Amino acid sequence: MSQKYIILGAGPAGLSAALKLAEAGEKVTVIELENQVGGLCRSIRKNGYFFDLGGHRFITKDQNIQHSLEEIMGDEFVVRSRKSVIRLKGNFFSYPLDIKSVIKNLPLSFNIKAFLDYSLTTIKRKFFPQEDKTFEDWVVSRFGKTLYDLYFGPYSEKLWGIPPSDISADWASQRISLINLWDAFIRMFGKTKDEPKTYARRFYYPRRGCGQVFEMLADRITSLGGEIILNAKAKEIKMQGSSMEEIVFQNGKEEKSMKADFLISTIPLPDFMRSITPTVEENLLQVAKRMNYRSIKFLNLMLDKEQVTDNTWIYIPESEYLFFRIQEWRNWSPTVVPEGKSGVTLEIACNEGDEVWNASDEEIFKKCLEGIENIGLFKKEDVIDYFVLNVKHCYPIYTLDYAEKVETLVKYINTLDNAISIGRQGLYRYNNMDHSIKMGFMTAEHFLNGLPKQEIFDIATEKKIFDQ
Numbered sequence: 159m160s161q162k163y164i165i166l167g168a169g170p171a172g173l174s175a176a177l178k179l180a181e182a183g184e185k186v187t188v189i190e191l192e193n194q195v196g197g198l199c200r201s202i203r204k205n206g207y208f209f210d211l212g213g214h215r216f217i218t219k220d221q222n223i224q225h226s227l228e229e230i231m232g233d234e235f236v237v238r239s240r241k242s243v244i245r246l247k248g249n250f251f252s253y254p255l256d257i258k259s260v261i262k263n264l265p266l267s268f269n270i271k272a273f274l275d276y277s278l279t280t281i282k283r284k285f286f287p288q289e290d291k292t293f294e295d296w297v298v299s300r301f302g303k304t305l306y307d308l309y310f311g312p313y314s315e316k317l318w319g320i321p322p323s324d325i326s327a328d329w330a331s332q333r334i335s336l337i338n339l340w341d342a343f344i345r346m347f348g349k350t351k352d353e354p355k356t357y358a359r360r361f362y363y364p365r366r367g368c369g370q371v372f373e374m375l376a377d378r379i380t381s382l383g384g385e386i387i388l389n390a391k392a393k394e395i396k397m398q399g400s401s402m403e404e405i406v407f408q409n410g411k412e413e414k415s416m417k418a419d420f421l422i423s424t425i426p427l428p429d430f431m432r433s434i435t436p437t438v439e440e441n442l443l444q445v446a447k448r449m450n451y452r453s454i455k456f457l458n459l460m461l462d463k464e465q466v467t468d469n470t471w472i473y474i475p476e477s478e479y480l481f482f483r484i485q486e487w488r489n490w491s492p493t494v495v496p497e498g499k500s501g502v503t504l505e506i507a508c509n510e511g512d513e514v515w516n517a518s519d520e521e522i523f524k525k526c527l528e529g530i531e532n533i534g535l536f537k538k539e540d541v542i543d544y545f546v547l548n549v550k551h552c553y554p555i556y557t558l559d560y561a562e563k564v565e566t567l568v569k570y571i572n573t574l575d576n577a578i579s580i581g582r583q584g585l586y587r588y589n590n591m592d593h594s595i596k597m598g599f600m601t602a603e604h605f606l607n608g609l610p611k612q613e614i615f616d617i618a619t620e621k622k623i624f625d626q
């Protein structure tokens with residue numbers, strides 16, 4: 159006989175779990191806060207333009223996930239190439255930062271300093287290796303202080319809002335493209351023709367934005383008899399001992415409740431812990447309280463201009479600009495903008511409740527347009543329309559003690575009989591979408607066939623994820 163599952167959140171993790179369970183003949187209900195599916199991977203459509211919440215590339219090493227998505231997406235999944243640059247000191251540097259563009263764009267004195275610093279650092283690391291605890295340690299011991307001060311330090315501080323010395327080295331080791339500067343140096347003199355192996359230049363992207371993947375997945379779930387309730391906020395998880403009994407959620411003006419045999423939560427871990435009744439132990443709530451997420455404001459601009467640059471995105475490390483990255487949608491796919499037009503998104507990192515978060519859309523637009531005009535990309539007259547999206551839970555902040563906090567809460571989740579918390583928000587894990595899809599698939603396996611929970615918790619904990 160089929161069992162009943164409630165899944166909180168219709169992002170990649172929740173929908174992937176729902177799909178596998180529905181395919182196995184189980185009854186699934188997905189409860190989603192927003193008015194559309196996809197979570198952070200949703201795409202917003204406006205006047206013929208599609209905007210992701212920051213560009214989302216699909217890349218995976220997992221052939222099972224690759225084949226599943228290709229089967230669902232068919233011809234809608236297209237291979238695209240990436241071209242991205244760093245805009246710094248009035249110049250555009252290639253990304254990942256390479257020695258060639260540093261030499262080309264910066265004075266000889268800087269280059270000599272950076273070269274000596276990099277060489278000494280490389281020798282020191284070889285003969286006296288040391289454990290890297292912080293983001294700063296990790297980068298300085300690989301690139302040298304001069305290059306760290308030029309780009310990595312300022313960009314990270316802008317993105318995270320805290321000094322890189324307070325960020326765990328895990329984030330750097332998983333995310334920074336370790337393009338070997340020596341390798342780039344040799345390449346410059348034409349000694350090797352191989353592509354740098356560390357740089358993911360190609361990726362999959364749907365014709366109608368990243369969100370299309372999850373809209374198609376949701377269609378398949380409903381065609382199998384699954385239910386997806388939008389505009390519904392999970393408020394309370396009622397427990398009887400270590401068993402989940404019932405979920406209470408707000409659906410528009412109505413408060414509703416639903417019983418189920420199993421619960422899969424993908425909502426932010428601190429929210430999950432706070433929603434449990436009877437209330438969990440105070441020490442767990444205190445840990446949850448200290449788990450913060452970096453928020454982003456997305457300024458989406460519809461332009462009366464065919465193309466601004468040929469870059470998919472541009473990194474902006476300098477603090478004088480409010481935004482840290484610029485995405486140009488035509489270069490992601492010409493099918494996501496009306497003919498002859500381009501769309502651009504500026505990403506602005508902030509914390510919920512701070513000055514930037516509280517700024518009006520007009521203030522954000524004005525300040526960002528000043529920056530864009532200063533860089534010389536386009537003018538205010540090119541903007542047909544714009545809108546701003548505020549997203550609270552974007553990046554789990556990998557503070558130096560983040561792993562301990564996660565471990566404490568995961569220990570608690572491990573004690574639950576019929577409930578689990580997974581996904582980027584649910585495990586406070588810097589997942590890419592393929593990790594969340596994998597967690598969803600494996601969670602279905604856990605409930606259907608007894609796959610150990612720990613195998614799910616271990617996803618995306620490896621030292622290196624993929625190169626940016």
Ligand SMILES: Cc1cc2nc3c(=O)[nH]c(=O)nc-3n(C[C@H](O)[C@H](O)[C@H](O)COP(=O)(O)OP(=O)(O)OC[C@H]3O[C@@H](n4cnc5c(N)ncnc54)[C@H](O)[C@@H]3O)c2cc1C
Nearest residue numbers: 167169170171191197198212214215392581582589590591
């Ligand atoms: C700016 C940015 C760029 C990114 N770029 C890439 C990329 O290029 N490639 C890549 O692979 N990954 C990228 N990612 C990561 C990717 O977005 C995530 O890995 C993925 O969305 C995680 O899926 P998830 O289902 O775990 O979480 P989410 O997508 O966050 O889904 C969680 C869902 O839970 C819902 N929810 C929250 N609270 C409640 C509640 N109380 N009740 C009901 N529902 C609730 C949310 O609305 C959301 O729909 C990027 C992320 C960001 C922020």
